[in-house]
Amino acid sequence: MDGIDLIEGPAEALRRLVTRRAPRKAPHRILSAAFLLVVLLPTLVSAVYYLIIASPQYVSEAEFVVRGQSSQPTGVLSNLLLSTGGGMASEDTYAVQDYLLSRDAAHYMMANQDIKAVFNRPEGDWLARFPNVLTGPSFEFFYHYYQNHISAELDTTTSISTLKVRTFRPDDSQRVAQALIVAAERLVNRMNQRQRENMISSAAREVDDAEARLRAIAAQMADYRNREALLDPMKQSVPMMKGISDLQSMLTTTRLQLAQLQRSAPNSPLIPVYQRRATALEAQIAQSGKEITGPSNSLVPKITAFEDLTLQRELAEKQLTIAATTLSAAKQQADRQQLYLEEISKPDLPDYPTYPHRIIDVLIVFASCLGIYLMGKLIISGAREHQVA
Numbered sequence: 001m002d003g004i005d006l007i008e009g010p011a012e013a014l015r016r017l018v019t020r021r022a023p024r025k026a027p028h029r030i031l032s033a034a035f036l037l038v039v040l041l042p043t044l045v046s047a048v049y050y051l052i053i054a055s056p057q058y059v060s061e062a063e064f065v066v067r068g069q070s071s072q073p074t075g076v077l078s079n080l081l082l083s084t085g086g087g088m089a090s091e092d093t094y095a096v097q098d099y100l101l102s103r104d105a106a107h108y109m110m111a112n113q114d115i116k117a118v119f120n121r122p123e124g125d126w127l128a129r130f131p132n133v134l135t136g137p138s139f140e141f142f143y144h145y146y147q148n149h150i151s152a153e154l155d156t157t158t159s160i161s162t163l164k165v166r167t168f169r170p171d172d173s174q175r176v177a178q179a180l181i182v183a184a185e186r187l188v189n190r191m192n193q194r195q196r197e198n199m200i201s202s203a204a205r206e207v208d209d210a211e212a213r214l215r216a217i218a219a220q221m222a223d224y225r226n227r228e229a230l231l232d233p234m235k236q237s238v239p240m241m242k243g244i245s246d247l248q249s250m251l252t253t254t255r256l257q258l259a260q261l262q263r264s265a266p267n268s269p270l271i272p273v274y275q276r277r278a279t280a281l282e283a284q285i286a287q288s289g290k291e292i293t294g295p296s297n298s299l300v301p302k303i304t305a306f307e308d309l310t311l312q313r314e315l316a317e318k319q320l321t322i323a324a325t326t327l328s329a330a331k332q333q334a335d336r337q338q339l340y341l342e343e344i345s346k347p348d349l350p351d352y353p354t355y356p357h358r359i360i361d362v363l364i365v366f367a368s369c370l371g372i373y374l375m376g377k378l379i380i381s382g383a384r385e386h387q388v389a
Contacts, residue, residue: 034376034377038373038376039370042369046362050356054128054358055123055125056123057128057166057353058166058167058170058172058353059164059165059166059173059350059354059355060164060176060349061177061347062162062177062181062345063163063343064161064181064184064342064343065158065161065342066090066092066096066188066339066341067339067340067341068338092188092191093161094154096161097152097154099183099184100150100152100163101147101150101151103143105180109176109183110142112179115146116130118167118169118172118176119149121167121172123168124168128168129168130145149167150164150166152164163181163347166355173347174347178346178347181343181346192338195334195339199330199333199334200330200331203323203326203327203329204327206323206327209323210323214317217309217312218313221306221313224306250281251278254274258275
């Protein structure tokens with residue numbers, strides 16, 4: 001026992017010496033350093049930026065609504081829903097809003113308003129303007145920057161859209177907002193033009209087809225008249241029919257006279273005269289009848305062909321009338337469904353900067369860093385308790 005005590009005595013003394021020479025750091029000192037690094041330092045940096053460096057930014061607002069006849073079916077139930085559920089935005093409104101934030105709108109503003117120069121004013125600080133230390137000059141970076149400074153929000157209750165433009169100068173904000181409203185109106189006009197063309201194109205094609213068919217039939221009738229040397233076989237057949245009718249009347253009269261003479265004076269020398277006259281009239285009637293009815297060179301086939309062309313022309317005229325009526329109705333329907341952008345409030349000239357929210361932004365940074373610090377503290381404490389256990 002004594003030997004063991006002698007051996008353990010120096011070891012215990014050495015352990016105490018090492019422990020005294022290398023004292024463990026106090027946990028509160030480690031936490032203080034972490035709090036300073038994670039919370040206070042970022043808050044101080046953000047306070048310097050937002051309170052001293054950050055440039056003021058001005059916001060110009062404009063309100064508009066896209067109106068037009070709704071293409072949705074109406075009825076008692078839909079009217080009830082509309083009356084109790086407020087306004088309802090159409091798909092065209094969302095299309096206009098998406099366009100304002102689209103790449104096409106960004107290209108349009110670059111070409112017509114030199115919007116890159118607007119976002120690169122000397123008033124802008126090194127972090128807020130474009131391009132800056134965090135972005136390059138390419139269009140992709142600019143497009144994301146553009147979306148952060150242009151916003152279009154829709155109030156689904158009133159169907160009113162609010163456009164907001166944020167720049168470093170009040171007049172720039174107003175001018176860019178006005179240019180975007182003009183671009184939105186151009187889009188609405190293009191949508192109207194496409195819608196009108198879609199609605200009218202089919203009806204216009206039907207009118208063109210009917211007119212072409214009518215012209216073709218008119219050409220066929222002209223060829224027929226030139227070939228047959230007849231303007232109107234129906235009208236020209238009237239004198240021929242009247243001539244045959246007159247010959248038949250004369251034949252009937254001659255036969256009556258011949259019969260009376262044969263009864264009253266059988267030996268009269270006039271009987272052969274009446275007989276020859278009757279025979280001549282019969283021959284004339286037969287010849288005239290062959291000119292009207294008979295082979296292909298008679299009048300009846302010519303009348304039949306002409307009546308067929310006349311019927312085709314009447315049908316083509318009716319088809320053309322129906323197509324023209326349909327086209328007129330399509331135009332009226334397209335006019336009723338015209339969209340238009342109505343400005344409720346024009347882009348204003350801001351009197352004072354809206355961004356940045358200096359105190360609020362600093363508090364947000366402080367609250368965020370404090371949350372990260374507390375979360376890390378909880379994780380570290382849990383890990384220590386797990387090691388002790």
